[in-house]
Amino acid sequence: MGTLLYVGGTVWAGFSEVGDVLVGFAWWIYIPVLLLTLVNYGLRFWKWHYLCGRVGAHVPFMDNLVIYIAGLAMVISPGKVGEFLKPYLATRRTGVPMAKTNAAVVSERLTDGIAMLILAAISVGTYAADQSYILWILAGAIGAGFIVLLSRGASIRIIRLLGRLPVVGRIAPKLEEMYLALRTCLAPGPLLFTMVLSMVAWGAECVGFLLIFQGLEVEASLDASTFLYAFATIAGGAMPGGLGVADGALVGGTVKIFQTSEAVAVAGALLIRVATLWFGVVLGAIALLRIDALLKKSPTSTSTPTATD
Numbered sequence: 001m002g003t004l005l006y007v008g009g010t011v012w013a014g015f016s017e018v019g020d021v022l023v024g025f026a027w028w029i030y031i032p033v034l035l036l037t038l039v040n041y042g043l044r045f046w047k048w049h050y051l052c053g054r055v056g057a058h059v060p061f062m063d064n065l066v067i068y069i070a071g072l073a074m075v076i077s078p079g080k081v082g083e084f085l086k087p088y089l090a091t092r093r094t095g096v097p098m099a100k101t102n103a104a105v106v107s108e109r110l111t112d113g114i115a116m117l118i119l120a121a122i123s124v125g126t127y128a129a130d131q132s133y134i135l136w137i138l139a140g141a142i143g144a145g146f147i148v149l150l151s152r153g154a155s156i157r158i159i160r161l162l163g164r165l166p167v168v169g170r171i172a173p174k175l176e177e178m179y180l181a182l183r184t185c186l187a188p189g190p191l192l193f194t195m196v197l198s199m200v201a202w203g204a205e206c207v208g209f210l211l212i213f214q215g216l217e218v219e220a221s222l223d224a225s226t227f228l229y230a231f232a233t234i235a236g237g238a239m240p241g242g243l244g245v246a247d248g249a250l251v252g253g254t255v256k257i258f259q260t261s262e263a264v265a266v267a268g269a270l271l272i273r274v275a276t277l278w279f280g281v282v283l284g285a286i287a288l289l290r291i292d293a294l295l296k297k298s299p300t301s302t303s304t305p306t307a308t309d
Helices: 002-013 015-024 027-054 061-072 078-094 098-121 129-150 152-162 172-185 188-215 222-235 245-258 262-288 291-295
Strands: none
Touching: 015 262, 027 061, 027 098, 027 172, 027 188, 027 262, 061 078, 061 262, 061 291, 078 098, 078 291, 098 129, 098 172, 098 188, 098 222, 129 152, 129 172, 129 222, 152 172, 172 188, 188 222, 188 262, 222 245, 245 262
8 A cells, every 4th residue: 555655646746756856865864764763663662571561471671672573564464463463472472361461562552642642732733723633532532541441440340241242251351351451551650651752762753754854955843743743643543554544644744834846745755654664664574583483482480460550
């Protein structure tokens, strides 16, 4: 989908025009862009490793690094089923039930989403006031979810009511176990810590997007670049890797906000997506080569923390 979008965008903008823009790009600047992406990955790995520990899945550091990087290759999997690779591997490595390791990945992705909402909300009134309702709806949904999460009694009752349904009934005990693990991950202290990591991690990629514009000789500000990158990422959140939707939002937003040509917008979107999406996919594909060796290791001894009320 992403490839088709860029082919279509290049045809629309003109092959020669997009090619000229890429030839004229200050390619030396791509090195700090990639380094900022590695900062993003490093901080998010730290968060993942911390959350694994919160649910009692004490994966050895280097093994967990391989697991995390391998997960980057799965972000473009259909239906985002690849998100379950990390908790599956953490379970295989530690023996901790997957209901708990799933809670770690849900907490990881939730705090990523909240961080992007905050980054986008900072300047939405300046650059896309007519689209601000999207952020408010998402923020409201997340807020409602946290209200339910905070009430242990209400949440358990909801799970047990759902457990009366024919299909859900078989997994209701696992859902309850996952809920208790989520409370551990999203207690006030861990939530604040992981939110700070998420904000800094995604902020690094927003700075990378600003550098892309500088390499294209586009006059751009950090707040505008941050808004556009965060909003496009949120828009593509339902798609694997944001394919198609995020790319289109980046192109359209660049033309609208920075008044660039279509060729510059397509080139800019291509450059930032290669640096922040496909770079990770390549690293993940390399890490997948280590998975067989990791799975042959015996599970580590673990201890399960008590959920914070």
